[in-house]
Amino acid sequence: MPAAAQIPLSMLLVFAAAKLLAELFERLGQPAIVGEILAGVLLGPQVLGWMTPGDSLRILSDLGVMFLLFRVGLEVKASELMKVGGTALVVATAGVILPFFAGWGICTLWGQPRIESIFTGAAMVATSVGITAHVLASRGLLDLRASRVILAAAVVDDVLGLIVLALVSGMAKGGVNYLDTALTAALALGFTVFVARFGTRAARQVLPRMHAALRIAEGEFALAMTLLFALSLLAVFAGVAAIIGAFLAGMALSESAGTRLHDLTDGVAELLTPFFLVGIGLHFDVRAFAGGGTLLLALVLLAAAVLSKFIGCGAGALGMGRTDAIRVGVGMVPRGEVGMVVAQIGLNLGVLPNSVYGTIVFLSVATTLIAPPLLKLAFRAPTQLERDVIESG
Amino acid sequence: MPAAAQIPLSMLLVFAAAKLLAELFERLGQPAIVGEILAGVLLGPQVLGWMTPGDSLRILSDLGVMFLLFRVGLEVKASELMKVGGTALVVATAGVILPFFAGWGICTLWGQPRIESIFTGAAMVATSVGITAHVLASRGLLDLRASRVILAAAVVDDVLGLIVLALVSGMAKGGVNYLDTALTAALALGFTVFVARFGTRAARQVLPRMHAALRIAEGEFALAMTLLFALSLLAVFAGVAAIIGAFLAGMALSESAGTRLHDLTDGVAELLTPFFLVGIGLHFDVRAFAGGGTLLLALVLLAAAVLSKFIGCGAGALGMGRTDAIRVGVGMVPRGEVGMVVAQIGLNLGVLPNSVYGTIVFLSVATTLIAPPLLKLAFRAPTQLERDVIESG
Numbered sequence: 001m002p003a004a005a006q007i008p009l010s011m012l013l014v015f016a017a018a019k020l021l022a023e024l025f026e027r028l029g030q031p032a033i034v035g036e037i038l039a040g041v042l043l044g045p046q047v048l049g050w051m052t053p054g055d056s057l058r059i060l061s062d063l064g065v066m067f068l069l070f071r072v073g074l075e076v077k078a079s080e081l082m083k084v085g086g087t088a089l090v091v092a093t094a095g096v097i098l099p100f101f102a103g104w105g106i107c108t109l110w111g112q113p114r115i116e117s118i119f120t121g122a123a124m125v126a127t128s129v130g131i132t133a134h135v136l137a138s139r140g141l142l143d144l145r146a147s148r149v150i151l152a153a154a155v156v157d158d159v160l161g162l163i164v165l166a167l168v169s170g171m172a173k174g175g176v177n178y179l180d181t182a183l184t185a186a187l188a189l190g191f192t193v194f195v196a197r198f199g200t201r202a203a204r205q206v207l208p209r210m211h212a213a214l215r216i217a218e219g220e221f222a223l224a225m226t227l228l229f230a231l232s233l234l235a236v237f238a239g240v241a242a243i244i245g246a247f248l249a250g251m252a253l254s255e256s257a258g259t260r261l262h263d264l265t266d267g268v269a270e271l272l273t274p275f276f277l278v279g280i281g282l283h284f285d286v287r288a289f290a291g292g293g294t295l296l297l298a299l300v301l302l303a304a305a306v307l308s309k310f311i312g313c314g315a316g317a318l319g320m321g322r323t324d325a326i327r328v329g330v331g332m333v334p335r336g337e338v339g340m341v342v343a344q345i346g347l348n349l350g351v352l353p354n355s356v357y358g359t360i361v362f363l364s365v366a367t368t369l370i371a372p373p374l375l376k377l378a379f380r381a382p383t384q385l386e387r388d389v390i391e392s393g
Numbered sequence: 394m395p396a397a398a399q400i401p402l403s404m405l406l407v408f409a410a411a412k413l414l415a416e417l418f419e420r421l422g423q424p425a426i427v428g429e430i431l432a433g434v435l436l437g438p439q440v441l442g443w444m445t446p447g448d449s450l451r452i453l454s455d456l457g458v459m460f461l462l463f464r465v466g467l468e469v470k471a472s473e474l475m476k477v478g479g480t481a482l483v484v485a486t487a488g489v490i491l492p493f494f495a496g497w498g499i500c501t502l503w504g505q506p507r508i509e510s511i512f513t514g515a516a517m518v519a520t521s522v523g524i525t526a527h528v529l530a531s532r533g534l535l536d537l538r539a540s541r542v543i544l545a546a547a548v549v550d551d552v553l554g555l556i557v558l559a560l561v562s563g564m565a566k567g568g569v570n571y572l573d574t575a576l577t578a579a580l581a582l583g584f585t586v587f588v589a590r591f592g593t594r595a596a597r598q599v600l601p602r603m604h605a606a607l608r609i610a611e612g613e614f615a616l617a618m619t620l621l622f623a624l625s626l627l628a629v630f631a632g633v634a635a636i637i638g639a640f641l642a643g644m645a646l647s648e649s650a651g652t653r654l655h656d657l658t659d660g661v662a663e664l665l666t667p668f669f670l671v672g673i674g675l676h677f678d679v680r681a682f683a684g685g686g687t688l689l690l691a692l693v694l695l696a697a698a699v700l701s702k703f704i705g706c707g708a709g710a711l712g713m714g715r716t717d718a719i720r721v722g723v724g725m726v727p728r729g730e731v732g733m734v735v736a737q738i739g740l741n742l743g744v745l746p747n748s749v750y751g752t753i754v755f756l757s758v759a760t761t762l763i764a765p766p767l768l769k770l771a772f773r774a775p776t777q778l779e780r781d782v783i784e785s786g
Contacts, residue, residue: 005629007455008638012622019615026608059449062400138610215419217531218663222412225664229405236398245401263653267660270611271618 010057013050017043018274031372033134036274037365040281053282057275064276065130065337066246067269070228072133072151073250074257074265075142078200081152081251084145088152091316092127095153095332096160098312099124102304110297115172116356119346122168123360124305125161128336129154130243130276131368135375136331144379146324149317150331155196155247157332158240159188165342172351184239191238192248195231199252203227207256221264224253241338280336284365285358298359302366309333309367327378334371339364403450406443410436411667424765426527429667430758433674446675450668457669458523458730459639460662463621465526465544466643467650467658468535471593474545474644477538481545484709485520488546488725489553491705492517495697503690508565509749512739515561516753517698518554521729522547523636523669524761528768529724537772539717542710543724548589548640550725551633552581558735565744577632584631585641588624592645596620600649614657617646634731673729677758678751691752695759702726702760720771727764732757 001009017039025035043051051057081088103124107117129151136147163185170176207227211220228249235245253261286295314329343360346352352360394402410432418428436444444450474481496517500510522544529540556578563569600620604613621642628638646654679688707722736753739745745753 002629004635005626007452008459008622008625008629008635011456012619012626015615015622016619019609019619022609023607032609056452059400059452063404066401214416216412216415216425218659221660221663222408226405226409226412229401229408232401233398233405236395236401242397242401260656263656264660264663266611267614267657268664270614270657271661 006056010051013043014039014057014278015271015274018278031135031376032138033131033277033372034369036277037281037369039274040278041284041365042281043278044282044284046285046287051282053279057279060272060275061279062242062276064269064272064274064279065243066228066232067265068130068134068273068276069243069247070250071265071269072137072142073247073252074254074262075137076148076151076251077254078196078251081148082196084149084152087149087317087319088156091149091153091313091328091332092156092160094316095127095157095309095313096125096164099305099308100164102308103301106297106300106304110300112356115168115351116353118168118171119342119352120301120356120360122161122164123335123339123342123346123363124301124308125157125164126335126338126342126364127154127157127161127309127332128334128338128364128368129158129247131334131336131371132331132375134273135372136379139376139379141379144327145320146317146327146331146379149320149324149328151247153313153316153328153332155192155244158244158338159185159192161338161342162188162239165345169345169349172346172349188239191234192240192244195245195248195252199248200255203252204256207253218260218264220258220261224249224257224261224265227252241341276337280340280365280368283340283361286362287358294355294359298362301359302363305335305363305367306333306370323378327375330371330374330378333374334368335364336368337364339367399449403444406436407432407450407671408664408667411671424528424769425531426524426670426765427762429670430674430762432667433671434677434758435674436671437675437677439678439680444675446672450672453665453668454672455635455669457662457665457667457672458636459621459625460658461523461527461666461669462636462640463643464658464662465530465535466640466645467647467655468530469541469544469644470647471589471644473541474548475589477542477545480542480710480712481549484542484546484706484721484725485549485553487709488520488550488702488706489518489557492698492701493557495701496694499690499694499697503693505749508561508744509746511561511564512735512745513694513749513753515554515557516728516732516735516739516756517694517701518550518557519728519731519735519757520547520550520554520702520725521727521731521757521761522551522640524727524729524764525724525768527666528765529772532769532772534772537720538713539710539720539724539772542713542717542721544640546706546709546721546725548585548637551637551731552578552585554731554735555581555632558738562738562742565739565742581632584628585633585637588638588641588645592641593648596645597649600646611653611657613651613654617642617650617654617658620645634734669730673733673758673761676733676754679755680751687748687752691755694752695756698728698756698760699726699763716771720768723764723767723771726767727761728757729761730757732760 018036021035021039022032026032100121104117104121107120136142141147166181231249232242232245236242309332310329313332314325317325317328343357347357411429414428414432415425419425493514497510497514500513529535534540559574624642625635625638629635702725703722706725707718710718710721736750740750
C-alpha cells in the first residue's frame, strides 16, 4: 500500500465505521454514541484488529474530546453553572468517596495487593464528562438543571480526582507529600474557579474589541481557538485535564460567541468527535484477563463502578427531587478516557500489572457504553418542575 | 513539562504564530498566507528551533491541505473546469517541459551528476495548487477565467508530474518500464477525468436521497466526509495525490452542497490550513547548503523555477490575452509541498544527496513565498473581458 494512502484510509475507516454504526443504533432506537464507540471495538484488537490505540490518529482523538468540551462550554453560561456549585460539590464528593472505597474494598477482599487495590479505587473515581455532555448536547438537554449539575460536578470531580491521584501516586512512590498535594489541589481549584468566575466577563470585554481591530478573515474564530488552546495548556499546568480548560474556554465565550463561531466550531467537532469515541472503543480488549478469575473480578468491579457512582452522586443530588437525582447519578457513571489515564499512570509507575491495567480499561469502556442508554431513560420522564413549566406554558 | 501539555502547546504555538503573522502581513498590505508560511520558518530549525517538520502535527498538516482543496472544490463547478480543459492541458504541458529542462540543464552545466540533475528537473515540474487556490479563494477570485485555468492546469500538472516522476524514478532504479508508466498514467488520467466528468451528476442524484434517508445528525456532512476520504484514498491508488481526490470530492458536491456543509467545512479548513502553511515553512533550512557554491546554485535554480513556470504556463495561456496569461503564469509558480514530495522520493531512492534534497526543499518553500505577492499584483489589473463586464454593468 502506498504510504500516502495511510491517512485517507485511516480517516475513512474511523469516520465511516463510526457513522455507519451510529446510523444503525439510531434506527434501533439506541444512542448513536454507543454505536460510534462500538465502531472502535469493531476496528480494534478485539474484533477485526485493523487498528490499535495510540497510532497516528491519537492526536485527532485528543483534539476531538477537546472540541467536544469546547462546544458544550459554548452552550453553558458560567453564571448558571456557579448557581448549582454547592449541589455539584456535594454530588462530586459523594461520587468520589463511594466508588473509591468500593473499588479498594472489593480488590482487597479479592486478595489483591494493597497498592493495586488503592489504584483501582482511584480509577473508579474518574468521570468522563465528555460522554455525558455529548449525549445531553446532542439531545438539546444542556439547559436542564440536572444537566448543569452534572457538568459542574464533573469539573469538580476532575479536581478531586487529581487530589486522589496525587495521594495514591505518593503512596506508590513510598510516601505522600501532603504539602505538595495541598498546593497542587489549591492551584487546580484556584485556576478552575477563577476562570469560571471571571472568564466570561473578561472575554466579553476584551474579545469583541480585539475582533474589531483584527484585519484577518475569521478573526473571531482565530481568537477563540487561541483562547481554547491557551486555556487547555494552562489547565494542564494547573494540574487539571486539558479538556477542563477547553470547557472553561467555551464557557467564557458562551455569552459573546456569534453564530459564525458556533458554525465553525460545529464543523471541527463533527469531524473529530468520532475519533474520540472510536478511540475509546479501540481500547476494549477482554484478552487482558484471559484467566477466568480476573474476568469475574472485572465484572464485579463493573457492577460496583456503576452502582457506587449512581448511589453516591444520586444521594448527593437528592435535594433536587428523585427524578433529577437519578439523572445526575446516571450522568456521572461513564469513566471514559479519564479512567484510562489513571490506569496509564499506574502502569507507568510500575505499580499496576497488565491484568489490572486491562481491568481498569475494561471498566472505563464498559461504563461508557452503559451510560448513554440509561441517560436516555433517565431524561425521558419530566421532573415536577418541568411539568409545572409545561402546564403553565 | 507534563506529557498532556504537548498537544495544546503545539496547537497554540502553530495556530497563534500563524494568525499573528497573518495579521501583521495584512497590516503591511502583504498576503496573509506569506505570514503563515513565515510563522513556520520562524518556529522551525532555521530560526527558533521550537518545532521540526515531521512531528506529531504532520497529520494535521496533511489534513489541512486536503480540506483546503476540498473547500476550493466546493466553490468550483466541474462543467466550468471542463470548459477550459484544452487551455489547461496546453498550460500544464508547457509548464512541465520548460521547468524540467531548465532544472536539468542548469544542474548539468553546474557539473552535477546526471541522475541528480534529472531529479532536480522533475521537482521543478511540481505545482502546489493549494497555495494559489488559497490565495484566489480568500480573495473571492475563484470565478475568474484565469483562476479556473490555473485550477484545471494544476490538476493536469499533477498527472503529468506523476508521469515525469515515474520516468525519472525508473531511470534511477536502472531502467524505465514504459508499459508500466503508460498504464500508471492512463489510470491516473482515467480516474481524474472520470470523477470530474461524472462525479457531480452522481453526487447530485445519489447524495440527497441518502441524506434524506439518514437518521443521524449532520447527515450531509457525514456523507461529504465519507466521499472526501474515499476519493482521496482512491486518488492515491490511482497514482495521483490525495489532495486531487479531495478537490474532486469538493467539486462533485459543488452543485448540491447546502449552506450547512459549507459552514462546517469552513470550520475544519480554518482550523487546519495554518498547520499546512506552517508545515511548509518548517522545512525552510538554508543550513542544507552551508557551502557557498550550493547556495548560489540554489538561487540560480530559484530564478529558473520562477521564470520557467511563468514563461511556460504564461505562453500556454497567451490565447486568453496578456493579463490572463500573466495571471496563469504567476499562479503556477508555487511548488509547495508537491516539490518536497518529489525530493523526498529521490532521498528515499538514495539518488539525491542531502544537499540536493535541501536545495529542492528551499526551492519549494521559496517559490511558495514569492507567488502570493505576485498573484496579488497580477489580479489587480482587470482584463479586457472584465472591463467590458464592468462597463456594461
